[in-house]
Amino acid sequence: MVYHFDEEISRRGTHSIKWEFLFPNGRPQYGDHADPKYGRERILPMWVADMDFQGPPEMIEALVQRARHGIFGYSLAGDSYYEAVLGWMARRYGRSVPREWLVITPGVVPAINMLIQALVQPGEKVLVQRPVYYPFFAAIENNGAQIVSNSLVLENGRYRMDFDDLATKTADPTVTMAILCSPHNPVGRVWTPEELEQFGHICRANNVLIISDEIHCDLIYDGHTFTPFDRVSPDFAANSIICTAPSKTFNIAGLKTSNLIIPQAEWRHRLARVMARHGLLGSNAFGLVATEAAYNHGEAWLTAVMAYIQANYRFMADYLATHLPQLRPIPPEGTYLVWVDCRALGLDAAARKELFMGQARVFLDEGELFGPEGEGFERFNIACPRAILVEALERIKTAVAQLAIGHKNPETS
Ligand SMILES: Cc1ncc(COP(=O)(O)O)c(C=O)c1O
CATH class of the missing domain: 3.40.640.10 (Type I PLP-dependent aspartate aminotransferase-like (Major domain))
Structure with missing residues (x-):
């Protein structure tokens, strides 16, 4: 069976907390209303822990059959x-x-x-x-x-x-x-x-x-x-x-x-x-x-999705080592979440939020949420098509480069 984990499937309009930035009070906090569909500036959500992949086809078929029953x-x-x-x-x-x-x-x-x-x-x-x-x-x-x-x-x-x-x-x-x-x-x-x-x-x-x-x-x-x-x-x-x-x-x-x-x-x-x-x-x-x-x-699908997630991690680790050595991932042994040590950026939580959300427009879970021991870290959810991961990392690279220029020329920042 071939699975299409590279395929980007829009989750907008599905009440997706992750993609529609829905919070318990019902108000979208970060919704990208100005450019809801795939503009360069859409926010890439790599926060809450669900995947951007369809599940096992056999499971989807069972749900379709059940839905057709209608009661x-x-x-x-x-x-x-x-x-x-x-x-x-x-x-x-x-x-x-x-x-x-x-x-x-x-x-x-x-x-x-x-x-x-x-x-x-x-x-x-x-x-x-x-x-x-x-x-x-x-x-x-x-x-x-x-x-x-x-x-x-x-x-x-x-x-x-x-x-x-x-x-x-x-x-x-x-x-x-x-x-x-x-x-x-x-x-x-x-x-x-x-x-x-x-x-x-x-x-x-x-x-x-x-x-x-x-x-x-x-x-x-x-x-x-x-x-x-x-x-x-x-x-x-x-x-x-x-x-x-x-x-x-x-x-x-x-x-x-x-x-x-x-x-x-x-x-x-x-x-x-x-x-x-x-x-x-x-x-x-x-x-x-x-x-x-x-x-x-679902076992065959699970084996395939884990292979894809591990390849995503290898890509991410290589990319960070080459282009963003300030961001050091802790190699995961399980989960599709990657805990990244960002302390070398020298930024507090608010400044990191501005960097990742404000500049790069990538929504991560900031380490401080996980307790004071998470200070200076970010959690990336990499259960997404490779193209989204690539785009997120490129945007972060650009934002970090601009940060460095801003530090050198504070009057221009
Ligand atoms: C460790 C852990 N427990 C529980 C949950 C969520 O569980 P549920 O959606 O079944 O309430 C998560 C979701 O990320 C999790 O990481």
Whole structure:
């Protein structure tokens, strides 16, 4: 099968947060109204984590068939859905999960919010490893808990965990939950079994419940192997909650369907009570269809899209090394997100926003969003046709060159 990842497909008019710059208050902040269609000056969005590629053809066909049926009443996952999800978990990750451990939620972020409501008492603390996916912060604080960071350490161009600090932080009895981001967004680490073992061991010794957010687990670069947290030891499997989803893997974040593995009945009951309080019953009809089809038939597409993303990364790394040595990417081991060290530019967050958005008109996620540890970094989403990546990098190169001229001749800037 040939896939057309080079093809640029307009996403305007599809309610795309990424391309139409929609924010929760409904007002486009950065919309390029003056030149909505492909002008030189259109803003290139490389921020929010979805892909600009169509998903597996078999999945799209299943959705078309379902849409043709024309009746979209209340829907609940049936046997074929569970078989597809459990089959994927067994085939790819050697998991054998009892069906009753699976809990379907309308997304991983909603799930994490509800898990905190269900399992963390007000005033308790939840540990994260900054710089990290920033909706974790809101999930913790909006639900009455406090954030504690066991911050990652950047050493020789690669991030690692700080286990001494983890032992100190988890020794605080008010730290009762830890959110493990595995693979890690934004730093792109695919944690090794040894790292996971040590992380789990320290948390377990201190009675800290681990939520392992594995939403990026299918997006792994050659030379790296993803280790599911629950596969590290039976003890971890019995005492952690795993968050999975087809949404990043097959580009269906808008279908709002994710699958948690919750081994303990008491935790499932507590979560079920929270879900009931929100009136959450049943699932998105299209999310069920897409998940099932993607897990059953999407593997070849996934292999192809990962090859394309890795080629995008190689192009980007070469381009930066040759033309923009001030921007140093941290080589990703997983995810389609690239964490780039821009500290050599010597700009604060506002000045970088002006450079990337104002001058280059490339919309990135600034590192500061991910916590103070992200200061001076930018996160690039490279799941886009190569031509968009090339255009973005060229524009950034031009903007940085102008910045240098401006610095030399401040009166002309
Ligand atoms: C680590 C991580 N967790 C969760 C999500 C979003 O999950 P969902 O769309 O299922 O709420 C993302 C999206 O980027 C992510 O990177």
